Amino acid sequence: MLKNFTRGVILALVASMWAGFAVAQPTASFVMDARTGEVLYARNADLRVHPASLTKMMTLYLAFVELEAGRITLDQQVTISSHAASMPPSELGLRTGQKVSVRTLIRGAAIRSANDAATAIGELISGSEAAFAERMTQAAREMGMRNTTFRNANGLTANGHLSTARDMTLLGQRLFRDFPQYYNLFSRNTTETEMGTIYNTNRRFLSAYRGADGIKTGYTSAAGYNLTSSAQRGQERIIATFLGGTSVNQRNQEMARLLDLGFNRAPSRAANVQLAALHLPAPGQSETVIATRANPAERPNRQEALVRTASRPAHRTAPTLRVAENTIPAAAIEAEQNAISAALVAADAAMNVAAIEAASRVEMGDGGDDDIVIAARRPERRPPLDTGVVANVPAETASAELVAQAEQPRSEQARVVVASAAIGSWSVQLGAFSTRDKAERHLIQTALAQMESLNGATRDISSTIVNGRTMFRARFIGMSGDAANRACARLVALTQECLVIAPQI
Missing domain, CATH: 3.40.710.10 (DD-peptidase/beta-lactamase superfamily)
Known part of the structure; x- marks a missing residue:
């Protein structure tokens, strides 16, 4: 101290x-x-x-x-x-x-x-x-x-x-x-x-x-x-x-x-x-x-x-x-x-x-x-912290898994899922939403509430097709592995769904 x-x-x-x-x-x-x-x-x-x-x-x-x-x-x-x-x-x-x-x-x-x-x-x-x-x-x-x-x-x-x-x-x-x-x-x-x-x-x-x-x-x-x-x-x-x-x-x-x-x-x-x-x-x-x-x-x-x-x-x-x-x-x-x-x-x-x-x-x-x-340091390639849950799940599969929870009340015990993503950096995904506005609103509210743990991360929205529907993934990108896991840990403590997306090897 x-x-x-x-x-x-x-x-x-x-x-x-x-x-x-x-x-x-x-x-x-x-x-x-x-x-x-x-x-x-x-x-x-x-x-x-x-x-x-x-x-x-x-x-x-x-x-x-x-x-x-x-x-x-x-x-x-x-x-x-x-x-x-x-x-x-x-x-x-x-x-x-x-x-x-x-x-x-x-x-x-x-x-x-x-x-x-x-x-x-x-x-x-x-x-x-x-x-x-x-x-x-x-x-x-x-x-x-x-x-x-x-x-x-x-x-x-x-x-x-x-x-x-x-x-x-x-x-x-x-x-x-x-x-x-x-x-x-x-x-x-x-x-x-x-x-x-x-x-x-x-x-x-x-x-x-x-x-x-x-x-x-x-x-x-x-x-x-x-x-x-x-x-x-x-x-x-x-x-x-x-x-x-x-x-x-x-x-x-x-x-x-x-x-x-x-x-x-x-x-x-x-x-x-x-x-x-x-x-x-x-x-x-x-x-x-x-x-x-x-x-x-x-x-x-x-x-x-x-x-x-x-x-x-x-x-x-x-x-x-x-x-x-x-x-x-x-x-x-x-x-x-x-x-x-x-x-x-x-x-x-x-x-x-x-x-x-x-x-x-x-x-x-x-x-x-x-x-x-x-x-400017080269991208970190350290393995994710041990979350005790799923590792190396394809990103699209993990996105589909979160769609059902994305627009429903948060469960009593949220989960952290670790998925793979593009080479270069770690990301945190908060869910997939039916409209871009909903995804943006959720990112903004989370950023305001978790500014300390998300400092330096960039908001990102990308579209994907899940079960024939266009969904919009809400992510914070440009993070290190430790930062992404810490951010998700805090969100889980607040019973929010969270997806840690690891870089591909």
Whole structure:
């Protein structure tokens, strides 16, 4: 008891000290109407500061350029250099000489904000990271990013590697407008790679703010907590950047304020202003011209994206980045959604304490994005705790077994069932429901009641067919084996049904 109290006091002291010196740069903000480019708010918008991993937006933009030009393909295998493998966290854990696909590198850079993946992309495109950084800066000038200079592909602190809130927002607009067929990547809470399941560094804000669907987080000790975010409500789309936050929680709250301000000031209807075509030189190639679509008010659906790829050269491999299933709840439960959103934002404060414990590791690499610093460890593959019940039951069988109990009063003695699931992480399933709304409502109520045991987990709803009926599985995903078993144990103590889903071997 005394030991825990002492440890708590030390962490509190470190937290107060951390708040004082973690951020060396002032804050800066910029809010734009993505349709027209109109400036809706600006504060220190042209102050040159460290962008951290917001840098990866340009790395990914140029990767999309190469994909569309046919110079690289998603299934192309890339040999990892010792330089890329040496990058500090956040990382995929790539090894020198390892071969991975371009798809994995793109997902790793966009979702996990992996420094090694971003560096490998730059080396693939330009031969060296230094040459790629020069191309990044040239592209920035083409976009009108007058105050940005890149020195690397990942955003780790380097002399002269600087940008502004205005420039990063312009870059976010170009990503959305020029490559809508790839933009859905930034809205995924999780995605699969050859390295296993990875989790979005921005998943807390994506879950908490209505309409948010991207784009990129960033953190170094020199930069503080940065975020460029985009959100759509009705016909309105706002893109904003906040630089120099003191914590994940403070950054997310400020971003919510900025986006709210944008939605309040933007007209409900506005014509999409055509962006100027970009003329980007490619080493050894004629220049590539990138022009936006004439009216990109909406992201293309999957069918439209396939039509766009049909005209590409025959040797190209069409993109197969999957569109995440829409899990937005119905209006009937919007009030509950707002409640859990506020609760999730408050939970970020707890994440900061964990981040402090890892601060020494982070500072050595001067990188790693917000809460992914903690989650960036390779997926745990420990066996589940001994629950004394069923193990290795197929997930679909277990789901069917819980359907009967899902919408009935809880039994006096709930059960824990352990089932197998996708490689990469553990999950907790609360049941299968007849409608998506019921599944979402149950997840929200459970999250509010069990915030401590479910901290860091992501709500997920997926459909399945059980006895000829479409059912919706309510799950918390992205957990370790111990965390999943502890969460289920607490739910069982409250006589709630619970299904621990273990990763496949």
